[in-house]
Amino acid sequence: MANTRFQYVKKFETHDTILLNCYFVVRIDGRGFTEFCDLHGFEKPNDLRALKLMNRAAKEVMNSFTDITMAYGESDEYSFGFCRSSHLYNRRKEKILSSVVSYFSSAYVYYWTKYLSLIHISEPTRQAEISYAVFCLKKKKKKK
Numbered sequence: 001m002a003n004t005r006f007q008y009v010k011k012f013e014t015h016d017t018i019l020l021n022c023y024f025v026v027r028i029d030g031r032g033f034t035e036f037c038d039l040h041g042f043e044k045p046n047d048l049r050a051l052k053l054m055n056r057a058a059k060e061v062m063n064s065f066t067d068i069t070m071a072y073g074e075s076d077e078y079s080f081g082f083c084r085s086s087h088l089y090n091r092r093k094e095k096i097l098s099s100v101v102s103y104f105s106s107a108y109v110y111y112w113t114k115y116l117s118l119i120h121i122s123e124p125t126r127q128a129e130i131s132y133a134v135f136c137l138k139k140k141k142k143k144k
Contacts, residue, residue: 014094015092015094016092016093016094017090017091017092017093018091018092018093018096019091020091021084021085022084023081023082023083023084024081024082024086025079025080025081025082026079026080026082026096026097026100026101027077027078027079027080028077028078028079028080028100028101028104029076029077030075030076030077033075033076037050040116049115049116050115050116051073052115053108053111053112053114053115053116054073054076054078054108055073056107056111056114056115057078057104057105057107057108057111058071058073058078058080058104060103060104060107060111061080061100061103061104061107062080064103065080065082065088065099065100065103067082067083067085067086067088068080068081068082068083069081069082069083078104080100082096
């Protein structure tokens with residue numbers, strides 16, 4: 001968009017940053033997952049092929065973003081935990097969020113035929129949010 005007539009849009013961008021020295025989690029969540037499963041004939045309650053596909057997409061995300069220290073998947077959700085020292089995209093919340101979601105979605109579609117070769121894919125959609133992981137230590141009471 002640089003040096004175009006649409007460059008003025010940049011002044012409306014906000015750059016919310018994630019607090020420094022804090023762990024943070026990017027959580028992606030399927031949208032319309034029940035209908036998506038019905039449309040594609042997934043086995044219930046858990047289609048092993050679909051789970052393997054989601055795990056593969058998550059693995060690709062972890063390989064691409066080296067600041068991710070752990071990932072956790074359940075049902076149609078995946079959470080990615082980032083290390084405290086991460087400076088990815090200068091910790092710009094929206095940039096991190098959109099990058100992780102788009103990479104996961106791209107990998108999901110790319111590997112679809114490997115895991116679900118006989119099923120034609122419709123349009124998968126994902127929702128996402130970033131959560132701060134807050135770790136509190138409880139002080140021990142002093143014995144009198």
